[in-house]
Amino acid sequence: MPTNSNFPLIRMRRMRRDPFSRAMMRENVITAGDLIYPVFILDGANRREPVLTMPGVERVSVDLLMKVAEECVNLGIPVLSLFPNIDPSLKTNDGVEATNPEGLIPRAVRELKKHFPELGIMTDVALDPYTSHGQDGTVDDKGSILNDETTEMLVRQALTQAECGVDIVGPSDMMDGRIGAIREALENKGLIHTRIMAYSAKYASAFYGPFRDAVGSAAALGKADKNTYQMDPANTDEALREVALDIAEGADMVMVKPGMPYLDIVRRVKDEFKVPTFAYQVSGEYAMLKAAAQNGWLDHDKVMMESMMAFKRAGADGVLTYFALDIARKLKTQ
Numbered sequence: 306m307p308t309n310s311n312f313p314l315i316r317m318r319r320m321r322r323d324p325f326s327r328a329m330m331r332e333n334v335i336t337a338g339d340l341i342y343p344v345f346i347l348d349g350a351n352r353r354e355p356v357l358t359m360p361g362v363e364r365v366s367v368d369l370l371m372k373v374a375e376e377c378v379n380l381g382i383p384v385l386s387l388f389p390n391i392d393p394s395l396k397t398n399d400g401v402e403a404t405n406p407e408g409l410i411p412r413a414v415r416e417l418k419k420h421f422p423e424l425g426i427m428t429d430v431a432l433d434p435y436t437s438h439g440q441d442g443t444v445d446d447k448g449s450i451l452n453d454e455t456t457e458m459l460v461r462q463a464l465t466q467a468e469c470g471v472d473i474v475g476p477s478d479m480m481d482g483r484i485g486a487i488r489e490a491l492e493n494k495g496l497i498h499t500r501i502m503a504y505s506a507k508y509a510s511a512f513y514g515p516f517r518d519a520v521g522s523a524a525a526l527g528k529a530d531k532n533t534y535q536m537d538p539a540n541t542d543e544a545l546r547e548v549a550l551d552i553a554e555g556a557d558m559v560m561v562k563p564g565m566p567y568l569d570i571v572r573r574v575k576d577e578f579k580v581p582t583f584a585y586q587v588s589g590e591y592a593m594l595k596a597a598a599q600n601g602w603l604d605h606d607k608v609m610m611e612s613m614m615a616f617k618r619a620g621a622d623g624v625l626t627y628f629a630l631d632i633a634r635k636l637k638t639q
């Protein structure tokens with residue numbers, strides 16, 4: 306590392322002086338190809354509902370989803386990720402609606418694949434949008450989340466998704482052993498091309514609050530937490546163990562979540578494993594930046610782009626973010 310002790314021979318500001326030399330030494334760039342755009346969907350036709358805790362984010366019906374997909378394709382966003390908000394009457398303790406081939410997600414995926422076969426589709430593998438209690442798995446009579454029973458249901462959910470054309474299944478549930486179980490089931494069915502994006506380092510975070518409003522699991526979850534399966538925010542070595550296990554079990558890509566408060570984890574994972582590594586800029590991060598921008602306290606576009614650059618600098622190969630459309634639009638006009 307050169308040091309600045311040779312001043313005035315070395316003047317760091319020389320290279321920062323003009324836009325051309327700043328461009329020459331820029332280490333990271335943001336492209337639309339780095340983005341994954343999450344969309345909340347609901348039943349019905351021509352329906353859209355704002356998510357109040359996430360300004361600018363809506364739940365849309367499948368017909369309106371096609372317009373969103375079209376814009377993603379036009380802007381070069383490679384992947385769209387779907388999250389369902391289902392009718393409460395369909396929710397049960399075991400979340401079995403997650404395996405219904407005629408459910409909301411399979412219907413949306415078939416429609417997307419019909420109109421935009423080239424657009425990558427990712428779906429969440431977890432039961433919380435489908436359970437009456439808002440947990441990601443089946444709950445026993447003592448209130449514990451059952452690991453192996455839940456994994457069986459997750460395998461069925463992942464197969465249902467893969468069979469209707471999903472390109473990437475994203476287990477975000479944090480049950481032990483589920484990546485291996487899902488991979489084995491996919492292989493057995495001949496679904497050898499389905500990629501697995503493992504939410505390997507997923508923390509028990511308070512930054513998920515607005516998302517739980519969006520999928521409609523917040524009320525059911527109440528004051529309960531997910532501390533017995535999601536990770537303790539105090540830990541980093543544990544994240545590396547989780548990632549190692551998921552890679553060994555057959556994950557193609559790994560995810561760190563939340564994003565900005567966990568960039569140290571992104572960097573450690575990327576340095577240690579050198580596998581495709583993604584970060585999820587979660588709902589609470591989005592809500593914070595939006596709220597500050599709405600108040601005029603922060604410059605919306607500047608903080609949005611800077612936060613994206615922070616992910617790239619930390620080593621992320623891509624970012625799942627509610628800002629994806631805004632970022633891609635901005636890149637196009639820049």
Ligand code: PBG
Pocket residue numbers: 429431432433441477478512513514515516517531586587588589
């Ligand atoms: C559910 C899931 C959650 C998020 C994505 N998938 C919430 C949770 O674990 O409670 C959060 C995403 C966000 O906050 O944007 N398995």
